[in-house]
Amino acid sequence: MDNNALHKIGYGLYVLIAQQGGKDNACIINVAQQVTSDPLQLMICVNKQNLTHDMVLKTAKFNLCPLSEEATMKPFEHFGFQSGRNVNKFENCEVELRSENGLRYLPKYINACFQCVVTKAIDLGTHTMFIAMVMDAKVLSDSPSITYAYYQQHIKPKPAVNSTAAGKKRWVCEVCGYVYEGDELPDDYICPICKHGKSDFKLIEA
Ligand code: FE
Numbered sequence: 001m002d003n004n005a006l007h008k009i010g011y012g013l014y015v016l017i018a019q020q021g022g023k024d025n026a027c028i029i030n031v032a033q034q035v036t037s038d039p040l041q042l043m044i045c046v047n048k049q050n051l052t053h054d055m056v057l058k059t060a061k062f063n064l065c066p067l068s069e070e071a072t073m074k075p076f077e078h079f080g081f082q083s084g085r086n087v088n089k090f091e092n093c094e095v096e097l098r099s100e101n102g103l104r105y106l107p108k109y110i111n112a113c114f115q116c117v118v119t120k121a122i123d124l125g126t127h128t129m130f131i132a133m134v135m136d137a138k139v140l141s142d143s144p145s146i147t148y149a150y151y152q153q154h155i156k157p158k159p160a161v162n163s164t165a166a167g168k169k170r171w172v173c174e175v176c177g178y179v180y181e182g183d184e185l186p187d188d189y190i191c192p193i194c195k196h197g198k199s200d201f202k203l204i205e206a
Pocket of ligand 1: 173174175176177178191192193194195196
């Protein structure tokens with residue numbers, strides 16, 4: 001099977017926000033889609049290893065915010081490259097913005113906010129697919145939504161040319177194309193973009 005075929009599927013990039021027991025948290029996901037218009041329902045897919053996954057499963061509530069072309073690497077590093085189990089991701093947010101459902105959203109980097117209530121959770125093994133009703137939605141910016149291809153071309157820093165010479169190895173996520181650089185790929189590594197695990201990464205031969 002040619003896994004590169006998966007790169008031909010278009011993906012967006014979204015901030016998924018939840019709250020449980022007074023704790024706000026968020027992660028980056030790349031699978032979200034409107035599935036029906038009457039009633040208005042969305043589908044998202046989230047890796048079970050994300051703390052936000054557990055919070056959505058338990059509280060049946062989330063905000064979904066498409067990242068826009070105003071985004072830099074910062075929201076990816078902040079929400080995607082670290083876990084809410086270790087840090088409070090909203091601790092140093094410059095303003096505290098909450099939608100009517102009490103959940104957080106961001107002052108920048110996003111262009112809309114969908115307030116959702118989960119109606120169905122489908123166990124897909126590594127991930128859970130959530131079907132949700134959109135209770136309210138608002139546009140926050142006219143900046144276009146980013147695709148994963150846009151992220152690769154315009155946001156993600158280009159890998160250092162001499163990284164191989166410096167002894168660093170590179171692994172590519174066969175699901176979304178994300179490249180990890182380092183001495184070793186940790187066993188518990190989760191792709192910061194698509195949330196797939198180590199088994200979906202392949203070593204790039206120098
Ligand atoms: Fe990935």
